[in-house]
Amino acid sequence: MFGFLFGKKKSASVAKDRLTIAIMSDRDRTNGYPFMDEMKAEIMAVVQKYIGVKEVQIRKEVDGNMEALAIDVELDKGV
Amino acid sequence: MGIVIAVISGKGGVGKTTATANLGLGIALNDKKCVVVDFDIGQRNLDMILGLENRVVYDIVQVMDGEANLKQALIKSKVNDNLHFLAASQTKDKSVLESTKVEKLIAELKESFDFVILDAPAGIESGYEHTIEFADAAIIIVNPEVSSIRDADRAIGILDSKSAKVKAGEDVAKYLIINRIVADMVESGEMLKSDDILEILNIKLLGKVPEDKGVIDASNQGKPVILDKKSIAGQAYKRITGRLCGEKVDMKDIEVSDAGLFKRLTGMFR
Numbered sequence: 386m387f388g389f390l391f392g393k394k395k396s397a398s399v400a401k402d403r404l405t406i407a408i409m410s411d412r413d414r415t416n417g418y419p420f421m422d423e424m425k426a427e428i429m430a431v432v433q434k435y436i437g438v439k440e441v442q443i444r445k446e447v448d449g450n451m452e453a454l455a456i457d458v459e460l461d462k463g464v
Numbered sequence: 465m466g467i468v469i470a471v472i473s474g475k476g477g478v479g480k481t482t483a484t485a486n487l488g489l490g491i492a493l494n495d496k497k498c499v500v501v502d503f504d505i506g507q508r509n510l511d512m513i514l515g516l517e518n519r520v521v522y523d524i525v526q527v528m529d530g531e532a533n534l535k536q537a538l539i540k541s542k543v544n545d546n547l548h549f550l551a552a553s554q555t556k557d558k559s560v561l562e563s564t565k566v567e568k569l570i571a572e573l574k575e576s577f578d579f580v581i582l583d584a585p586a587g588i589e590s591g592y593e594h595t596i597e598f599a600d601a602a603i604i605i606v607n608p609e610v611s612s613i614r615d616a617d618r619a620i621g622i623l624d625s626k627s628a629k630v631k632a633g634e635d636v637a638k639y640l641i642i643n644r645i646v647a648d649m650v651e652s653g654e655m656l657k658s659d660d661i662l663e664i665l666n667i668k669l670l671g672k673v674p675e676d677k678g679v680i681d682a683s684n685q686g687k688p689v690i691l692d693k694k695s696i697a698g699q700a701y702k703r704i705t706g707r708l709c710g711e712k713v714d715m716k717d718i719e720v721s722d723a724g725l726f727k728r729l730t731g732m733f734r
Contacts, residue, residue, distance in 0.1 A: 395653025400610050401660045407610075408617045408664060 474615030476586030490705025515686025
């Protein structure tokens with residue numbers, strides 16, 4: 386019925402592609418560590434002692450065997 | 465000392481409680497002592513699937529609160545002496561569960577049963593977390609359908625962060641059951657193949673269960689479908705529980721319809 390939208394692609398392979406992307410982004414957002422929020426707040430408090438902070442973002446990055454934490458501290462320009 | 469297995473799904477309505485009942489009875493039919501526990505506090509259903517709703521006197525919350533002892537609350541199956549059942553509370557809500565009490569109850573159950581099977585509530589809230597916290601392994605039930613698979617992945621993510629075993633640096637074993645497979649839809653490319661689902665979720669396959677009208681017929685009667693020798697879903701649960709009990713059971717290809725099989729067979733003679 387929706388052949389004109391997806392070319393000749395069968396709906397199961399459309400489902401696979403969509404799921405792969407949706408699940409990857411779900412995992413990025415959620416599969417950090419359970420203590421992520423707490424750690425974020427503490428980092429924020431430490432930096433805040435010296436300079437104004439707008440937001441702290443922590444991501445877990447996995448590259449092959451190496452796991453790293455990427456921490457972005459966005460400064461509050463108004464301060 | 466028994467093994468504790470949580471049956472989880474993330475999404476509701478995929479056949480989790482049906483699976484729990486059939487896994488429990490199948491294990492019992494393999495001569496292992498098994499208890500199935502309904503952790504879906506406030507939405508008791510496992511009792512109906514097992515046909516034991518009239519025998520419930522005490523529930524899991526009363527046991528955890530010390531209002532009844534375990535012996536009083538355990539209900540023996542009508543069809544197999546190896547299978548016991550512990551009902552969820554129908555009146556309280558999920559927030560009554562407390563980690564320390566859950567841990568104590570599970571420890572007690574492990575003493576007297578080879579298998580302790582916990583039927584998790586749908587969703588990924590506190591009731592779910594309490595179900596998985598002290599489990600040694602999890603069986604994830606999915607349907608070959610996008611929302612079920614996505615929700616299962618979230619449930620697995622929470623299992624990987626909240627399980628006591630994982631926190632202690634150990635692994636929690638995870639196995640997948642794909643439920644409600646329709647062979648001719650898989651053949652025509654309208655339903656996800658099991659290989660694709662395994663690739664997306666990245667876990668091991670325990671078994672595949674075909675769509676079968678017999679499942680509703682069985683739940684109507686309160687007799688798990690594994691008792692129905694003609695049912696294709698029942699046969700699938702037989703194979704799955706054989707595997708769980710250490711038997712080597714080949715993975716039957718239920719993703720081929722009779723018509724597809726006929727094509728393959730006739731193709732051989734061409």
